[in-house]
Amino acid sequence: MTVSPGRRERKKAATRQKIADTALRLFLERGFDAVGIRDVAAEADVAVTTVFSHFASKEALVFEQDDDFEQRLTQAVTGRAPHEPLIPALRREIQSLVRHCAADSATPVWRMIDESPALREYEESMRLRHAESLATAIAADPDLSRTTTACRTIARFVIDAYSLAREAADPDAALDEIFRMIEAAWAVTRPSGSSTVVT
Amino acid sequence: MTVSPGRRERKKAATRQKIADTALRLFLERGFDAVGIRDVAAEADVAVTTVFSHFASKEALVFEQDDDFEQRLTQAVTGRAPHEPLIPALRREIQSLVRHCAADSATPVWRMIDESPALREYEESMRLRHAESLATAIAADPDLSRTTTACRTIARFVIDAYSLAREAADPDAALDEIFRMIEAAWAVTRPSGSSTVVT
């Protein structure tokens, strides 16, 4: 149970939300590049500096709530059933994330992202950070004694799967194919002399 | 035979080179972020607009001649010996590229890149473009009849190998390990019913 948040925190959250909502609306109406930060600030009735006190950059306005992407991935590793193999768990999570992006409500947003190089670039560097924390989570699992390199590599591959599947004509089929490859790559990293349990 | 380039083209090339040299020198002396485009332009004795007519961005000044990265990769695919398997050919090329980056003369440059987030981000998005053209080259090879998805995936993996190996403490060992994984991933994409020749 969380204590009821004070007025201050509520106001702050409201301001943040108003900025994010206004920004997304303007971006979708006129296109990301055609809307300036000054426009967003004016429309949301806040100062430009306030926008940047809530969001690190213009691009971050678009990926406002996608910080749980990272959490969901690491959760898929740390919170999976005991002795459940790693790759299927990751596959399930990635599939769910890809489907969420393909949902009708999200489509215009992703169209906008695809159309702006700045946003694509920003997303890609987000993914890199996600891959790093996923690698850390994998490396920390005692059931999977792999080298650091193997963990970082497989984390990259999983992130690649997400971004390739999102672009594919048939995301489900692409995910099938890519995860078959990832499974094989993961298998050859199994330390020799381990038990017969596949992890 | 190319006709001897006219005075105009020579002057243009000279200007471009002078800008690139000046920029790299200043960047190494004072750090990438501490040098402004206006500084570079003044020191190279050209107008700011001239700098941007030769280079698309400040970051591009640093990766001036690294456009052959893309060419070397696609060459490794299209120019390999007949019936030579794909992955070892790529592995050889990546290894050579990684070693080249670790060469003493290049070290200060890479240190500078590592220290600037803007440059790291720029490089990563370059790599993505390289992955795309590598994927195209792989898809175009008649010896390797794989799906588009498999080609794009393996291309990403290879690029990942480059960037992971460059960061690793022991690049050679990391490359060994990563390419074992890539080899396994590639193997499972082999179309059923193909001959016994491994490609």
Add this chain to the structure above:
DNA sequence: ACAGTAACACTAACCGTTAGGAGTTCACAT
């Protein structure tokens, strides 16, 4: 020679982003 044009310069601005400093509102301890 002459016209066309590529390369370059200059100015002035746009846009994202940040620093500095001041005002307001809230939380909390007394």
Add this chain to the structure above:
DNA sequence: ATGTGAACTCCTAACGGTTAGTGTTACTGT
């Protein structure tokens, strides 16, 4: 209650990358 400090926001001004507009120079092909 009230004072106090911290958090939030505002405003102004600037910095640095990037581009548009407009000439000017100097090479090229005829």
